[in-house]
Amino acid sequence: MQNFLSVHDVPDINRLIDSALAYKANPLKDNTLGAGKRIGLLFLNPSLRTRLSTQVAARNLGMEAIVFNVDKEGWALEFEEGAIMSGSTVEHVKDAAPVLGQYFDVLCIRTFPSLKNREDDYSELYIKQFVKHAGVPVVSLESATLHPLQSLTDLITIREAYTAARKPKIVLTWAPHVKPLPQCVANSFAQWVNAWGEADFVITHPEDYELSEEFTKGARITHDQDEALKDADFVYVKNWSTFNDYGKIYSNDPDWMLTEEKLQLTNKARVMHCLPVRRNVELSDEILDSPASLVTREAGNRVWAAQAVLAEILKGA
Amino acid sequence: MQNFLSVHDVPDINRLIDSALAYKANPLKDNTLGAGKRIGLLFLNPSLRTRLSTQVAARNLGMEAIVFNVDKEGWALEFEEGAIMSGSTVEHVKDAAPVLGQYFDVLCIRTFPSLKNREDDYSELYIKQFVKHAGVPVVSLESATLHPLQSLTDLITIREAYTAARKPKIVLTWAPHVKPLPQCVANSFAQWVNAWGEADFVITHPEDYELSEEFTKGARITHDQDEALKDADFVYVKNWSTFNDYGKIYSNDPDWMLTEEKLQLTNKARVMHCLPVRRNVELSDEILDSPASLVTREAGNRVWAAQAVLAEILKGA
Amino acid sequence: MQNFLSVHDVPDINRLIDSALAYKANPLKDNTLGAGKRIGLLFLNPSLRTRLSTQVAARNLGMEAIVFNVDKEGWALEFEEGAIMSGSTVEHVKDAAPVLGQYFDVLCIRTFPSLKNREDDYSELYIKQFVKHAGVPVVSLESATLHPLQSLTDLITIREAYTAARKPKIVLTWAPHVKPLPQCVANSFAQWVNAWGEADFVITHPEDYELSEEFTKGARITHDQDEALKDADFVYVKNWSTFNDYGKIYSNDPDWMLTEEKLQLTNKARVMHCLPVRRNVELSDEILDSPASLVTREAGNRVWAAQAVLAEILKGA
Numbered sequence: 016m017q018n019f020l021s022v023h024d025v026p027d028i029n030r031l032i033d034s035a036l037a038y039k040a041n042p043l044k045d046n047t048l049g050a051g052k053r054i055g056l057l058f059l060n061p062s063l064r065t066r067l068s069t070q071v072a073a074r075n076l077g078m079e080a081i082v083f084n085v086d087k088e089g090w091a092l093e094f095e096e097g098a099i100m101s102g103s104t105v106e107h108v109k110d111a112a113p114v115l116g117q118y119f120d121v122l123c124i125r126t127f128p129s130l131k132n133r134e135d136d137y138s139e140l141y142i143k144q145f146v147k148h149a150g151v152p153v154v155s156l157e158s159a160t161l162h163p164l165q166s167l168t169d170l171i172t173i174r175e176a177y178t179a180a181r182k183p184k185i186v187l188t189w190a191p192h193v194k195p196l197p198q199c200v201a202n203s204f205a206q207w208v209n210a211w212g213e214a215d216f217v218i219t220h221p222e223d224y225e226l227s228e229e230f231t232k233g234a235r236i237t238h239d240q241d242e243a244l245k246d247a248d249f250v251y252v253k254n255w256s257t258f259n260d261y262g263k264i265y266s267n268d269p270d271w272m273l274t275e276e277k278l279q280l281t282n283k284a285r286v287m288h289c290l291p292v293r294r295n296v297e298l299s300d301e302i303l304d305s306p307a308s309l310v311t312r313e314a315g316n317r318v319w320a321a322q323a324v325l326a327e328i329l330k331g332a
Numbered sequence: 333m334q335n336f337l338s339v340h341d342v343p344d345i346n347r348l349i350d351s352a353l354a355y356k357a358n359p360l361k362d363n364t365l366g367a368g369k370r371i372g373l374l375f376l377n378p379s380l381r382t383r384l385s386t387q388v389a390a391r392n393l394g395m396e397a398i399v400f401n402v403d404k405e406g407w408a409l410e411f412e413e414g415a416i417m418s419g420s421t422v423e424h425v426k427d428a429a430p431v432l433g434q435y436f437d438v439l440c441i442r443t444f445p446s447l448k449n450r451e452d453d454y455s456e457l458y459i460k461q462f463v464k465h466a467g468v469p470v471v472s473l474e475s476a477t478l479h480p481l482q483s484l485t486d487l488i489t490i491r492e493a494y495t496a497a498r499k500p501k502i503v504l505t506w507a508p509h510v511k512p513l514p515q516c517v518a519n520s521f522a523q524w525v526n527a528w529g530e531a532d533f534v535i536t537h538p539e540d541y542e543l544s545e546e547f548t549k550g551a552r553i554t555h556d557q558d559e560a561l562k563d564a565d566f567v568y569v570k571n572w573s574t575f576n577d578y579g580k581i582y583s584n585d586p587d588w589m590l591t592e593e594k595l596q597l598t599n600k601a602r603v604m605h606c607l608p609v610r611r612n613v614e615l616s617d618e619i620l621d622s623p624a625s626l627v628t629r630e631a632g633n634r635v636w637a638a639q640a641v642l643a644e645i646l647k648g649a
Numbered sequence: 650m651q652n653f654l655s656v657h658d659v660p661d662i663n664r665l666i667d668s669a670l671a672y673k674a675n676p677l678k679d680n681t682l683g684a685g686k687r688i689g690l691l692f693l694n695p696s697l698r699t700r701l702s703t704q705v706a707a708r709n710l711g712m713e714a715i716v717f718n719v720d721k722e723g724w725a726l727e728f729e730e731g732a733i734m735s736g737s738t739v740e741h742v743k744d745a746a747p748v749l750g751q752y753f754d755v756l757c758i759r760t761f762p763s764l765k766n767r768e769d770d771y772s773e774l775y776i777k778q779f780v781k782h783a784g785v786p787v788v789s790l791e792s793a794t795l796h797p798l799q800s801l802t803d804l805i806t807i808r809e810a811y812t813a814a815r816k817p818k819i820v821l822t823w824a825p826h827v828k829p830l831p832q833c834v835a836n837s838f839a840q841w842v843n844a845w846g847e848a849d850f851v852i853t854h855p856e857d858y859e860l861s862e863e864f865t866k867g868a869r870i871t872h873d874q875d876e877a878l879k880d881a882d883f884v885y886v887k888n889w890s891t892f893n894d895y896g897k898i899y900s901n902d903p904d905w906m907l908t909e910e911k912l913q914l915t916n917k918a919r920v921m922h923c924l925p926v927r928r929n930v931e932l933s934d935e936i937l938d939s940p941a942s943l944v945t946r947e948a949g950n951r952v953w954a955a956q957a958v959l960a961e962i963l964k965g966a
Contacts, residue, residue, distance in 0.1 A: 375722070383722065607748065608745075611732060612731070631751070634747070637753075
């Protein structure tokens with residue numbers, strides 16, 4: 016693997032999941048693979064799980080990890096080609112990325128969408144500019160439209176928790192929230208589950224919350240949450256803002272919050288969420304505090320997802 | 333030791349002091365005790381000495397230390413049970429703590445009081461929620477009402493500096509300040525000196541600055557600073573805001589600032605302060621720059637206090 | 650070497666450059682020199698290259714590096730002797746520095762000028778107070794008037810890129826910018842090139858942008874940029890604010906921006922800049938994206954400069 020920006024960088028999803036689960040069983044089995052290698056974790060936006068789990072993963076592989084909060088400890092980067100930089104941006108990615116590529120063997124980057132201009136966000140300009148100019152492998156810690164380390168973690172968790180012989184039914188359901196959120200986690204989950212191909216996959220959301228077909232193609236989509244939940248084995252709960260009329264909150268109907276009662280419709284489904292979760296807005300206490308919830312295990316698996324990806328990058332480099 | 337939140341977690345204060353002094357004499361004597369262990373330092377508030385000395389202590393024991401500024405690098409946590417999270421908090425401690433407990437073998441946490449609601453602060457809700465949900469040992473880097481690593485350091489410094497046979501006279505004196513400060517350092521110092529039991533302990537402060545009896549019980553309390561200072565061997569200087577009418581500044585009488593002249597009343601007392609200190613407001617230059625001051629040595633001893641505590645936690649885990 | 654604050658701390662510039670180039674050829678050749686030593690990187694101001702390259706350098710020497718953003722993770726420091734600290738500063742350098750000196754074997758500090766009071770800035774009060782009170786070697790990561798790690802890097806890059814037998818002609822040219830910037834990089838570059846003595850050195854800037862003679866003495870100074878550029882082998886581009894009427898922007902004439910056309914006047918000069926650079930304000934895209942630009946190599950060399958300096962400090966300690 017040269018970079019890790021989306022599922023398209025992964026030659027074999029199940030093999031990557033196998034690798035992650037092997038690290039979970041034996042975290043230090045490759046603890047010299049990254050000896051003498053240095054990983055830079057660049058944050059243009061806040062992060063808890065991604066930040067910490069990737070540091071832990073790197074160190075499990077014997078790599079040195081250095082964190083840099085670009086905006087807070089450095090300054091605002093410019094991404095526009097040909098910009099006359101007389102405004103608030105202080106350094107162009109064309110200058111910063113090759114410098115960082117000299118300091119690090121692998122660059123990991125988190126950068127959020129603006130949610131203002133869909134074309135800009137969906138062009139993935141920021142992370143692509145890093146790839147173009149860094150000269151070393153780049154790993155997405157969530158970009159404008161995707162969150163591949165989260166999706167890999169989600170599939171690891173599903174494979175770990177599911178034991179039946181038939182294909183699991185997986186439902187991705189929209190949930191209410193107080194702020195307009197990126198589509199990244201939902202896009203990425205849809206993209207990975209579709210590429211994986213080993214599930215009966217349904218997406219449910221209110222009208223006007225369609226995601227991009229680029230990622231959802233292959234899934235069944237319905238506006239009837241109850242119908243979607245029927246016989247589900249996994250319910251993945253996530254809010255996102257509108258894609259068509261970009262970055263808006265249309266409806267915020269609290270009836271879309273998953274409750275214990277709705278969960279009765281499922282096949283004793285396990286409930287997933289990428290965290291952070293707004294309790295009693297996105298997801299009720301009664302579910303999060305019940306054995307149905309996989310959210311803590313899911314977050315713990317972030318370490319093994321990152322470790323499997325970094326190991327592939329190290330081997331491919 | 334399972335957690336380190338207050339003196340109540342310490343089976344034997346003098347043994348812990350002995351351990352710290354042994355580390356001071358030989359910092360690397362247990363430098364593989366923490367091998368393969370990872371410590372997370374979570375800051376919900378600023379810190380200089382605590383942050384750096386705890387990192388140094390962890391590394392002296394061979395542990396990996398990862399710092400995370402929760403609010404600045406992550407987001408605001410919710411602590412209220414059952415909260416409907418439609419406000420400014422983004423993640424509940426019930427979700428964050430068990431995740432962090434999967435990433436780290438020990439969690440160290442700094443969290444300040446609001447100084448707005450005494451009952452809330454004195455319930456120590458924040459750190460207790462971490463203990464409840466993290467599933468790994470928790471070490472206080474200062475909480476809403478106590479600062480046990482500071483108090484351990486203070487007793488280490490007193491034991492180190494005191495050579496006479498009789499019990500030392502220790503005076504905790506209130507000092508002026510420009511901002512309402514927590515009672516943590518004063519509460520904790522009082523709690524530890526009382527539990528230690530090897531001193532003649534006097535607390536002096538202006539009227540209305542009573543501390544909670546929970547911590548001061550066992551000490552003599554007086555509003556007459558001059559009388560308190562008489563024959564003191566150690567003078568511990570600290571400001572705190574009011575406890576009864578909570579979090580206020582009543583008087584800010586500059587006469588309460590310790591000066592060279594006042595120090596003449598003592599038995600050539602050594603002067604202590606936890607730092608940071610507002611020079612010439614809390615404590616005069618003439619004292620801080622004189623041989624009477626122990627503040628630098630005291631801050632240096634923070635490393636050995638943290639190292640002794642982490643070693644106990646590692647052995648108890 | 651005891652400290653590294655300016656070229657005056659360097660007994661032999663060429664020997665230090667040799668050492669840096671030897672580390673570039675073999676980064677890990679002294680990877681136990683700093684074993685068991687701890688370096689503290691204190692930032693009172695933002696930093697990208699300096700922060701990361703110094704961490705990498707320290708680790709190449711086997712040292713532990715701990716970063717501390719003083720203002721953001723701690724609080725504002727006071728530097729004035731005798732200050733009555735009733736304002737916004739929370740801790741005096743007289744108290745902070747000796748504490749930090751107990752935690753670290755070497756202290757590296759970045760602190761910018763105010764650009765408000767020239768006498769204060771040019772007294773280098775901040776970094777000198779650290780030197781006075783820390784009790785351990787201090788390395789400047791850029792101070793109020795100088796940036797010696799940058800200048801060492803610049804000479805390393807010039808020595809590396811230059812192969813002719815005759816002395817190179819080096820031109821330091823002022824460039825436009827949107828904000829009043831420190832004189833540090835220009836002062837320091839002038840100081841080092843003059844001390845090195847192996848170049849024909851010309852400084853060019855608009856009227857009123859004179860730098861302090863303390864640093865420029867030995868260089869030829871002209872207001873005619875075209876004349877200065879004639880036959881140059883290296884053009885060092887940098888903005889600075891006024892020194893005489895301190896910290897102002899007088900003219901901001903865009904004609905001073907280096908272009909491909911102006912570069913025709915030179916002897917196929919290589920173009921240097923310390924970064925970050927405001928593209929198309931300070932320096933044009935056409936130059937930065939051309940083979941004439943050395944800026945990325947220059948930034949990469951920051952690692953070897955820092956490594957050579959830290960190695961000297963370790964050997965001298």
